Amino acid sequence: MLARNKAAGLAQAAGGGGPRLRSPLRRLFVKGTSDGQTESGLKRAHFKEWRLPFWLLAPQLFILLLFFFIPSIRALIQAFQLTDPFGATTQWVGFQNFERLFRSNVYWSSAQVTLIFTIAQNVLTLSLALLLAFASNHILRGRGAYRTVLLLPYAIAPAIAGIMLAFLFNPRVGPVAHMLQGMGLDWDPNRNSWHALALVVMAASWKHICYNYIFLVAALMSVPQSILESAYLDGAGPIQRFLRISLPMIAPTLFFLIVINFVYGLFETFAIVDATTRGGPAGATSILVYKVYQDGFVTLDLGSSAAQSVVLMALALLLTFAQFRFVERRVNYSV
Amino acid sequence: MRPFYGALAGAGALLLTGISAVQAATEIELWHAMSGALGERVDEVVKKFNDSQKDYVVKSIAKGTYDEVLNGTIAAYRAKRQPEIVQSNERSFLTMVNSGAIVPTNELMAEQGMPLDTSKFIAPVVSYFAINGKLQAMPFNSSTPILFYNRDHFKAAGFDKPAATWQELEPQLDAIKAKGVSKCAMVLPGDYEWSFLENYSAVNDIPYATKRNGMDGLDTSFVFNKGKLVGQVERMKRLVSSGVMQLAGQGIIPIQLFTSGECSTIIASTASHAAVVAAAKFDWSAREIPYEQGVTPKNSVIGGAALWTLKGHTPEKYKAVAAFYDFLAKTDTQVWWHQATGYVPVTTAAYDAAKAQGYYEKNPTREIAVVQLMRGTPSDNSLGFRIGNSNQINVAIMEEVSAAFLGRKPVQQALDDAVSRGNEALRRYEQLNAGKK
Numbered sequence: 094m095l096a097r098n099k100a101a102g103l104a105q106a107a108g109g110g111g112p113r114l115r116s117p118l119r120r121l122f123v124k125g126t127s128d129g130q131t132e133s134g135l136k137r138a139h140f141k142e143w144r145l146p147f148w149l150l151a152p153q154l155f156i157l158l159l160f161f162f163i164p165s166i167r168a169l170i171q172a173f174q175l176t177d178p179f180g181a182t183t184q185w186v187g188f189q190n191f192e193r194l195f196r197s198n199v200y201w202s203s204a205q206v207t208l209i210f211t212i213a214q215n216v217l218t219l220s221l222a223l224l225l226a227f228a229s230n231h232i233l234r235g236r237g238a239y240r241t242v243l244l245l246p247y248a249i250a251p252a253i254a255g256i257m258l259a260f261l262f263n264p265r266v267g268p269v270a271h272m273l274q275g276m277g278l279d280w281d282p283n284r285n286s287w288h289a290l291a292l293v294v295m296a297a298s299w300k301h302i303c304y305n306y307i308f309l310v311a312a313l314m315s316v317p318q319s320i321l322e323s324a325y326l327d328g329a330g331p332i333q334r335f336l337r338i339s340l341p342m343i344a345p346t347l348f349f350l351i352v353i354n355f356v357y358g359l360f361e362t363f364a365i366v367d368a369t370t371r372g373g374p375a376g377a378t379s380i381l382v383y384k385v386y387q388d389g390f391v392t393l394d395l396g397s398s399a400a401q402s403v404v405l406m407a408l409a410l411l412l413t414f415a416q417f418r419f420v421e422r423r424v425n426y427s428v
Numbered sequence: 429m430r431p432f433y434g435a436l437a438g439a440g441a442l443l444l445t446g447i448s449a450v451q452a453a454t455e456i457e458l459w460h461a462m463s464g465a466l467g468e469r470v471d472e473v474v475k476k477f478n479d480s481q482k483d484y485v486v487k488s489i490a491k492g493t494y495d496e497v498l499n500g501t502i503a504a505y506r507a508k509r510q511p512e513i514v515q516s517n518e519r520s521f522l523t524m525v526n527s528g529a530i531v532p533t534n535e536l537m538a539e540q541g542m543p544l545d546t547s548k549f550i551a552p553v554v555s556y557f558a559i560n561g562k563l564q565a566m567p568f569n570s571s572t573p574i575l576f577y578n579r580d581h582f583k584a585a586g587f588d589k590p591a592a593t594w595q596e597l598e599p600q601l602d603a604i605k606a607k608g609v610s611k612c613a614m615v616l617p618g619d620y621e622w623s624f625l626e627n628y629s630a631v632n633d634i635p636y637a638t639k640r641n642g643m644d645g646l647d648t649s650f651v652f653n654k655g656k657l658v659g660q661v662e663r664m665k666r667l668v669s670s671g672v673m674q675l676a677g678q679g680i681i682p683i684q685l686f687t688s689g690e691c692s693t694i695i696a697s698t699a700s701h702a703a704v705v706a707a708a709k710f711d712w713s714a715r716e717i718p719y720e721q722g723v724t725p726k727n728s729v730i731g732g733a734a735l736w737t738l739k740g741h742t743p744e745k746y747k748a749v750a751a752f753y754d755f756l757a758k759t760d761t762q763v764w765w766h767q768a769t770g771y772v773p774v775t776t777a778a779y780d781a782a783k784a785q786g787y788y789e790k791n792p793t794r795e796i797a798v799v800q801l802m803r804g805t806p807s808d809n810s811l812g813f814r815i816g817n818s819n820q821i822n823v824a825i826m827e828e829v830s831a832a833f834l835g836r837k838p839v840q841q842a843l844d845d846a847v848s849r850g851n852e853a854l855r856r857y858e859q860l861n862a863g864k865k
Binding site: 175176177178179180181182184193199256259260263264265266281282283284285286368369370371373374375376377387388390391392393394 | 668
């Protein structure tokens, strides 16, 4: 649905109404030359022959082959093997790696940590970004400056963000930790798993708020001014206007961000965890993707690591499927 | 990468040995894991070798941590672009030996007519890196944990120096905190599995794993969940939860908390001398690691790393490798290395030479590690450790023990879980390497 709407939108932007490709390439794309097609956009476009589309797709396919298909297939094979790190000895062990994984308490606790982490990170990121976007939309003077400052963290490498927070919150030398301790909280992420988890959530969110913020600011700006003005005339306050008008209208963006945040939390926070806590203490922040890295590259348990990445990949597929199949229907895109 | 390093090395060689030597010199690569001051020492020792003769040029390349070097080596080996020499820590001994990717050092040296006499090396080093008296790797940087302490703090708390046994040391540490001398009486090292568990069991002569800690075969299993080691972890937990012992945390290297004067003691590798000498602005000293009351302490075991020769190179390159190893084993080189880094000399001749120079009278803390390593006759429990899948097991043990620190499970259960996870990994290693060492 999204794809179709987008395509329609594109087509409308390009020509408004009839078939939409204006480029000289158009004849190659569209079957026949009649303008009488009812469906619009690329979706219904047909290629007359295979060569052009092949070459157009080739670079992308090549990259996918090199960096996705070959590694995925190798991971899949490795998941059923027990192997020496140097590759000297390899044994086919069937589902042994998976059995070991699903019997392991450590793996389940890692899954649990991942669940808490992704949800907490999502809620924190989205709500703070929303608050900031709302606030900066209501500031008249220096709006640009605020936006720039708010976007800065995005330019910082995750590892640096992580290590910076690790320092600030270090119970012995960190100024923020000393402040917390001064307030009577026995802050110590090295000895308290919840503190460690909170630290990782903070680091991951801080890094990702900007990303959410960009989208939300753009979405808020696209809310028709006329509606807001008429609500204003009817006596609605800024918060009411935000909750009753802006928020429903930016729902598609919110939904998109929720999915992106989950993907981010599940798959892209490895560097942050590595820099902030290294998965510790006692595996308290060892989220699934970090465990894949640790088991594969630190402890050289290649079979288990491969099995874990296969599980993660299945999870990603499931998430994508669920997104399009169930959730997206409930979101209204016709702004 | 290669052409770049090639160019770099070419330029380096020009600078170092002059144009005439370049055409003839055989170049070999050494990948190592030493950073900071220690990394500079590696470059220096390599330069000494390059300057000492004209036929060979060694290039030292820092590749990150031990784990990263090992990973890089595996990737390079699988891509058939491996360096000639790679530094790998003592823990990965079995991984390297059974990798099928190495040339045993004794074979290499014998082929080149420069046999290494293992009787010249100090016993704990040989027992770690040799199988049946045959060196598999070239011992390079060997260390053992010792107890560094802040003398000012001990004086302020009314003590002369740290006690020799845990039973007496623990109240001292408590007192340092209680009297407000420092908020951090001891900082836990990052590699405490080595210094507090493995070395603890060696020094107190208690079994860690069956089959002489794995020396007698792959069918070994862990037994450290019984007896004194449980008490040791109980004590660590007590110290951690009372805040007497602090955990440095990510981004902070534990030794920095000692050298900054924040923490009063640390049990750390003797190689930490380099950092302590450079940074500590207070009166410090060191002594042997503590042991249990009533025990006659045995020798501690080594840590650090050795140099491994990888397969797949030309005879000419192996000549260069052998010449380099021969240079490293020389007494002068060893004495210099020992004094510049804090690592122990790996040959008895080097130890004797340093002693004859009067070095230990001026630097008494430098001798502690050597004395501790050579103390008593090694027993089955203090010979060393030969554990397969050791990286996996190491991580599992640390995870379980820190779960006990966090109060997530009782100490006994944490150790039981560590043993069962460890044994599972041992069995997997046995399954894969059946019939090997």
